[in-house]
Structure formats: structure tokens, C-alpha cells
Amino acid sequence: MAVVVAIVAVLTLVVGQGLAGAEPAPAPAPASPAAPPTSAAPAPPASPRAPAPAPAAAPVPPGKVTNTYWYTDRRVALWVYSPSMNTNIQVQILLARDWHAKPKEKFPQLTMLDGLRAQDDQSGWIINTKIVDFYKDKNVNVILPIGGESSFYTDWKEPDRGKNYKWETFLMRELPPVLENDWRSTDVRGIEGLSMGGSAAMMLAARNPGFYKFAASFSGILQFSSFGMPQAIQFAVRDGGGYDSMKMFGPPSDPAWKEHDPYVLAEKLQGTSLYVSSGNGMVGPHDKPSDIPMLATNYSGVGLEMLSRVTSQQFAIQLNRKGIPGQAVYRPSGTHTWPYWEFEMMQAWPQAAAALGLSGDAVACRVDGAFRKLWDANKGDLGGCLTPSYGVPGGKAQDFANGRIFTGPKGPKIVTGAIGGAYVAAGGPGGRLGKPLSNEEPTRDGKGRVNYFEHGRITWTAKDGSKVLK
Incomplete structure (x- = not known):
């Protein structure tokens, strides 16, 4: 119950005083059919000043595969040495449908990011969903990075708990040559994730314009630097493994919070196909009702999904104000838990397929x-x-x-x-x-x-x- 109390306290700051402490801005113009819905959303805050562009990155050596293990003929695990983190990172691949049948072809790739409590041995997508079965008939290489607990898949300012997190460097610069040179992936990429992974999907897509054709957030926290949000994220990473967010981005006044904030960076997402979804924290079909009306027994999941809903709506409004089309799906119920994210993974596929050039792709075979x-x-x-x-x-x-x-x-x-x-x-x-x-x-x-x-x-x-x- 302490978790939900803390999250609700942050929500009181966010909703009661206004994100970024700004006066409400005028309501956005009516959205086109492709733009995110904005009905019943809180009023948008004034647009913060975008951070100055970062200097050009120095050359980074690619990662190197140090070990390989085949779970089945369609699922393989690689251990990729990351020079920036000085450790091996496990990355699993669910191979495209035609991987064996067409050995000279390359396939688009879709990276699936994990949540706050990401394990070091297995992806939460594998443990908690039917992801393996869902993608078997699809012609995309599904990329599953393993690990990164509480990391937000970003480059941290300092090591914490014995981990020198440099996830953005790994995902943007060290891993791609491995996937494209050795594992027959093209440079047509998508990224999606749940909770922390959803936040990171939008952050990485915005910080690296054009790198991804598609980005999706399922119950992500899509504002980092607005009033009260650094404190909420600090609470989350403390609860998710005892980490210190000041070692990630510094104190709340540090410019790094804005430099990684999907809301602040929204205009950088122009040209990327976007999908944003969340529940509202109320008891839904995959939740167990508590003794309190409309409240599930998953108390921490209630508070986290409420926070996701508020920030996702604000993010969608910001996209709309910037004239950036996207798809926003607000479920009428549901907490912060895996069955809803599995559902969103399936719901988002047609849009992901279109962005990856797979709209007309379908199984065509018979057995003779x-x-x-x-x-x-x-x-x-x-x-x-x-x-x-x-x-x-x-x-x-x-x-x-x-x-x-x-x-x-x-x-x-x-x-x-x-x-x-x-x-x-x-x-x-x-x-x-x-x-x-x-x-x-x-x-x-x-x-x-x-x-x-x-x-x-x-x-x-x-x-x-x-x-x-x-």
C-alpha cells in the first residue's frame, strides 16, 4: 500500500499543480484520424524549451558475439560483448518466418524492451507472454535485450550497484552492426516496450531521429522532467532494485532530465510511426478486485498505471500540438501488469508491420x-x-x-x-x-x-x- 500512496502523492503534485508548474495551455485543434485522441485528457502544459543538440558522438567500436545458444530452430541467444559497459549482454532473437527458407534475404527488426524489474537471465516478454508463438508467422527479426534492471535503457552518468549502464550506446551503436552484418537484419527498425521499456522506446526514438520507423509505449511514463516526475522516477528505481536516479541523470535540476524526456523531445519524433497506450488503474478483466470498489489488489500496479495514463495523455496532447500523427489507445480499465501488455503487443502489430514494410506479408504455403x-x-x-x-x-x-x-x-x-x-x-x-x-x-x-x-x-x-x- 505504501507504493500506491507514494504514487498518488506524486499524482497530486502532477495533476493538482500542473506539470512543469505551467499555466494550462489552450486546448489543441481537433485531431486528424491518424492523430492521437485527446478526449478527457488533462490540459496540456506550456511547451518547455527543447535542449540544445548534443555534439557529434565519437566513434564506438561494435559489439562482438562471444557465445551463442539455440533454444529452438527459431529462437537464438547471443552474448554480445559491450565495449562501453565492459561486459557481455545477452540478446535473444526470434528469427523471421522465412529465415531458413530464404537464406540470402535480410529482414526488418523489432526490438522489445523489458520493464523496471528486468531479469539478467531472461526477458519478461518470454516469461510472461506468448511472444514466441505470436511472431512465428511474421517476417521480422524480434530482438530481445536481456537485463537492464531499472536502467531506462539509457547511458548513466555514474555506475550504480556494480553496473556501469551504457544502454543507449549499446542499442544504438554496438549492437546494430552485429544484427545487420551477422544476423541478416536490415536497417528498417522498430522498437516497443512496457512500462520502463515504453518510456525508453519513445526516448531512444526521439534522441535518435530516423533510427526507428516505429516506436510504441505500453504503459510507459512519458514525462521525465516535469514537476514531481524526477521524484516519482527516483521512487520507482529505488523500489525496482535499490538504484539511485541521480546516478542516471543527476539531480532534478540537471539538464540531462530534459535531454532524455520524451515529452520535451516530442518534435524529434516527426516521421516515426507512434503507438501509445495505457489503462487507468481501475480494476479490469486481468485484475483481482479488492475490497475497495473499483480497486484491484495489485496496489502498486494501480498507482503506476494512473501515472502512466496521465503522462501518456499529456504526451499525446503534445504530439497533437506539434502536428505529429500517432495512435493513442486509452483502455477503460486495467492496472500495470503483463496481460494488458501482451494484448497491446498484438494490437500494435498491424501498425508496426506497416511501418516496417510488412503490411502485405502473410503465410502462403501448403504441404504436399x-x-x-x-x-x-x-x-x-x-x-x-x-x-x-x-x-x-x-x-x-x-x-x-x-x-x-x-x-x-x-x-x-x-x-x-x-x-x-x-x-x-x-x-x-x-x-x-x-x-x-x-x-x-x-x-x-x-x-x-x-x-x-x-x-x-x-x-x-x-x-x-x-x-x-x-
Whole structure:
């Protein structure tokens, strides 16, 4: 309850005294259909003076991949050494639908940022949503940076809690060469995130005009420097891991707060396709009602979503005043929690697809011949086809939602799951294992799974994961 009390106290400052302590500005002109709605929004504050442009950045060496792990044939984890942070950063990629079928093509990329309590081992998107299944049939490389707890994905002035955060440098300058040179991503990029990640998505897009074609904030805090907001952010990063926001941007009077404020930088977003959403903190379909009418038991989520709603509305009004089109979606209920962000991820996709050049993209495939007979017997496990059949060394393959079928000396065989990931890492049918001789089957002791190949086998157990054996 202490969290909601603190947030409500900040809201009292924000709503009761006006953001930035300014007099209310006149209501904006009616929005065009593409512009963000402004109904029921608080009156916009006077436009703060934009900060002076930063000097040209010095050359930064690109990151370097130090390790790779394939979860499946469509999901891979990279450990990328960041020179600016002097550490390895895990980045996972959900590969585009046609990644295997069209090995000479490159694909647009969509970065998905995590929330305040981002873990160092796994993305919250993976843990809490169906992101893997949602993007399987889409021709985009989905980029999932791992870690960055309470970082706002920015470059901090000082290290804190043993972490030298330089996330903007990593995402803008160190990671892109890796994705574009080695992982067949184009320079057509989008970015979206939830909560802290939504704030960062708009901040990074505004600070790096033109770098992203699309930016989306789901329940983000979209004002940093207005009256009371540095204190609210300090409270959040303290609660999210014991960090000190003064080590991020300095005291509230430091110009860095304005230099990173999406509201102040709004005009820099001209030409970027924008999507902004939030609930209002009231109990919604994914919340458990408390004994207090209209209030969910997720008390901290109530306060944070209220703050997101206020700042998102103010940000949308600022876009409208600047003549910058965007889409704003204000849900009639809902707190600060994952089911709503999963919903917004799906709702935002058509707009993201249009910005990334994928509006007309769709699955177009059928299953024929010997592949059809095998698929008919296993379609419950394999799911629908994603690609037509295509050539691989020594035969053909076809991709499905949950695995792949390959031709082999004993007829077509299925390779799927973690074994499928290990098969890709070993070079697939053109690598050291050769073509498959069996479908996945139980190991002799019944404790795992195994696929046999021309020159070895791959086993999987819950304890040891996948192993390639002779």
C-alpha cells in the first residue's frame, strides 16, 4: 500500500499543480484520424524549451558475439560483448518466418524492451507472454535485450550497484552492426516496450531521429522532467532494485532530465510511426478486485498505471500540438501488469508491420507429397506450415509452427524443439550430423528425447538440455 500512496502523492503534485508548474495551455485543434485522441485528457502544459543538440558522438567500436545458444530452430541467444559497459549482454532473437527458407534475404527488426524489474537471465516478454508463438508467422527479426534492471535503457552518468549502464550506446551503436552484418537484419527498425521499456522506446526514438520507423509505449511514463516526475522516477528505481536516479541523470535540476524526456523531445519524433497506450488503474478483466470498489489488489500496479495514463495523455496532447500523427489507445480499465501488455503487443502489430514494410506479408504455403503424410500424422505437434518446402543440402525441408520436416535416407523426418535448435547449431543437414534418420523419440531410459542422424544423435533431458553425440 505504501507504493500506491507514494504514487498518488506524486499524482497530486502532477495533476493538482500542473506539470512543469505551467499555466494550462489552450486546448489543441481537433485531431486528424491518424492523430492521437485527446478526449478527457488533462490540459496540456506550456511547451518547455527543447535542449540544445548534443555534439557529434565519437566513434564506438561494435559489439562482438562471444557465445551463442539455440533454444529452438527459431529462437537464438547471443552474448554480445559491450565495449562501453565492459561486459557481455545477452540478446535473444526470434528469427523471421522465412529465415531458413530464404537464406540470402535480410529482414526488418523489432526490438522489445523489458520493464523496471528486468531479469539478467531472461526477458519478461518470454516469461510472461506468448511472444514466441505470436511472431512465428511474421517476417521480422524480434530482438530481445536481456537485463537492464531499472536502467531506462539509457547511458548513466555514474555506475550504480556494480553496473556501469551504457544502454543507449549499446542499442544504438554496438549492437546494430552485429544484427545487420551477422544476423541478416536490415536497417528498417522498430522498437516497443512496457512500462520502463515504453518510456525508453519513445526516448531512444526521439534522441535518435530516423533510427526507428516505429516506436510504441505500453504503459510507459512519458514525462521525465516535469514537476514531481524526477521524484516519482527516483521512487520507482529505488523500489525496482535499490538504484539511485541521480546516478542516471543527476539531480532534478540537471539538464540531462530534459535531454532524455520524451515529452520535451516530442518534435524529434516527426516521421516515426507512434503507438501509445495505457489503462487507468481501475480494476479490469486481468485484475483481482479488492475490497475497495473499483480497486484491484495489485496496489502498486494501480498507482503506476494512473501515472502512466496521465503522462501518456499529456504526451499525446503534445504530439497533437506539434502536428505529429500517432495512435493513442486509452483502455477503460486495467492496472500495470503483463496481460494488458501482451494484448497491446498484438494490437500494435498491424501498425508496426506497416511501418516496417510488412503490411502485405502473410503465410502462403501448403504441404504436399511425403511431407503431407508425415504432417497429417503429427499436425497436432507440428502446427501449421509457415513456408513452402525449400532446398537444403542433399534434399528439402519445410518449416512449421513447432518444428521442421527434412528429407532423409529413411524418408522425411521431424526435428523440433530444443533438439531442433541444437541441429541448427551443428549446421543442419549440411553440417557434421548430416540428414535425420528418425523422428524425435524417447531415450532408452525414458528420461529424455533423442533424434538420430546419419553421423550421430542429439539427446535432450530436463537436467542437461541438448547434447550432440557421435
